[in-house]
Amino acid sequence: MKIKEMIVVEGRDDTVAIKRAVNADTIETGGSAINETVLKKIRLAQEKRGVIVLTDPDYQGERIRKIISRAVPGIKHAFITQEDGTKNGDIGVENASPATIIKALSELRTEMAESEGEISVEDMVEAGLSSGPDSKARRLKLGELLGIGYANVKQMHKRLNAFQISKEDFLRAVAAVNSEKGDRP
Template sequence: MNTLSREKIREVIVVEGRDDLLAVRRAVDAQVIVTQGLGISPETMAVIGRAQERCGVIVFTDPDGPGERIRRWVTEAVPGAKHAFLPVALAKKDGKVGIEHASPQAIREALAKVRSPGTQRELYNRDDLRQWGVDGVPGAGQRREALGERLGIGRANAKQFLQRVNHFGLSRSEIEQALKAIEEQ
């Protein structure tokens, strides 16, 4: 695939490793910063911060525990960073999970659902999660995973899910529309 046929992404994409970088570059035309996994250095974090100031960054880490830790570190160090989430099912190969295992199409779809920290601050609580059927009821985990995928905020436990819907400023109507779409499937 030549560069002309790939979508150009203005922001710099932050990934964990070299194989992730190659997978992203197969899917889109973008600058990419590699964190070197959990060994992210203060120098790399400073580069990410400068990229955020210059053109913005999109954090696109693996949908696993280490990827979530890196996402949290970057979010704390680089306010305003955007986030892209890849569903686990689209990032699996031979029992391993990572961006490098995703198809170019899956990567493009995840980047098309980029989330920014929200300016709208409708705060939700655990009662809202129970009302939506994503916490404290049978099947909550599967429903939460489906809802997280549909909303483009990734797979998360109940506490993380609540933090994400609040952090990204999702509207109640957006969440309810996604729930309705899941119920109709």
Template structure:
């Protein structure tokens, strides 16, 4: 059983998480969380800790951002967009059990003292921005690093704020490039 309470957006997300792992979950019900829901999340945060696992879309990111400000020591898990999309719908409820377990294995903290380890130059040199396949490369790398997909600016923020080391980054880039060379 996972110690922390997993925060998701809806009831179908709870069902998907419970199929994948043994855990307690709280559904936000979307961005307009009721005072009762916020109270439940606050209690979970204080007693057991929380893992924020929102949908990999703009609404999910807004909820994650709101909860991150309110609960700065929360953990974060990200399911890749490609693994959370089915039948024209995006959401944790669309993810496979393995994708959810993988996201939870790669749980990260939002760091209090973010490192400015990475710059826009790193993004350019690695083909993560300013490159025809930059979005696809960010999606692959985000999955490898456990920080999810994001646009270039948000991806750079995640690199610097979710504890990604230079060694992790370099290894993931090498793996990604080797994988694409093998598939060519």
């Protein structure tokens, strides 16, 4: 499978994993020390070919994703789960199977400009995503089902609306989380 867009990853091992899965060019951020030179490359790539961000499903990966999102509007996002990116206690894109990478690249999300969105913080509270002993696990599963990755409450709310997840899709995913857990009506 040939990917037209440039894929932004954190390092060389991630590039190797991407190339095992698809025919694509990558831009490496050099880990969490993303600088203006790398951001210029990403801006140029977005202008010429488009950009997909596929960073590690951990704190540093999310930090890099946010920096790029603020600096380069209209980029696409691909997500892998922590489970799919973990091998021998190490978490990262480099640990994902080719099938996992292909799946992530087939479920791209494009972040839209800040908007109020359909999903409120109250909707998240009602869904048990912002308080309670299992809210983190519920957000993890919801992010997986919707293809937007794991995030804390504030970031999950922002992502749900930035990726224009409809209220209907949100409620359907919440119902699936509830049926798995068997703990909510």
